[in-house]
Amino acid sequence: MGGYRHIDTAWEYGVQESIHWPFRLADGASRPPKPGDVQEMDMEGVWREMEGLVKDKLVRDIGVCNFTLKKMNKLLGFAETMPSVCQMEMHPGWRNDKMLEACKQNGIHVTAYSPLGSQEGGRDLIHDETVDRIAKKLNKTPGQVLVKWAIQRGTSVIPKSNNPDRIKENMKVFGWELPQEDFQALCNIPDQKRVLHETIVCEQECR
Numbered sequence: 001m002g003g004y005r006h007i008d009t010a011w012e013y014g015v016q017e018s019i020h021w022p023f024r025l026a027d028g029a030s031r032p033p034k035p036g037d038v039q040e041m042d043m044e045g046v047w048r049e050m051e052g053l054v055k056d057k058l059v060r061d062i063g064v065c066n067f068t069l070k071k072m073n074k075l076l077g078f079a080e081t082m083p084s085v086c087q088m089e090m091h092p093g094w095r096n097d098k099m100l101e102a103c104k105q106n107g108i109h110v111t112a113y114s115p116l117g118s119q120e121g122g123r124d125l126i127h128d129e130t131v132d133r134i135a136k137k138l139n140k141t142p143g144q145v146l147v148k149w150a151i152q153r154g155t156s157v158i159p160k161s162n163n164p165d166r167i168k169e170n171m172k173v174f175g176w177e178l179p180q181e182d183f184q185a186l187c188n189i190p191d192q193k194r195v196l197h198e199t200i201v202c203e204q205e206c207r
Helices: 043-055 069-078 097-105 129-138 142-152 164-170 180-187
Strands: 016-019 061-065 085-089 109-113 156-158
Touching (some): 043 069, 085 097, 097 109, 129 142, 142 156, 142 164, 142 180
Parallel strands (some): 016 061, 061 085, 085 109
């Protein structure tokens, strides 16, 4: 968190309340949770409370996190105040195309977390062959290529790092573009698989 907390200004301004996970765990649930540990939450009740924060001018915007398309459609069916942002895992190894398109159609901004993949999650895209080839071709770092890909898709990104030099490096993504052929090559990386899965939530909640 220390790597990018200073950039995530929602912490500073108190403007963004998010439903971090759109479900709740049973008391005493194991980690990772077992089948039956994941329970439905009162999504409408929680959202009404969050809408009240906007009406009372306690926050400027409200958003969601880790929503599936099914849960997003459910929320949009009763929301009076639309979510301003949806934060989700997104990178060339997990494009989440349907969610991205649904958010765009409804005017919801998308923030991509884990844009570089994850060593702990077993999908470190920094060392992906396609990413590495494009980085060498453009004389950029793999991290810069991955962040730029996300930006060119119309999302913001929150790459996690505790290394000050790498944080600065990841911010040098302006003033240049990924050529279309390279952008499409990243869009076509096979084996779509999220890196944040049953380590936190049951697999069925990730679909």
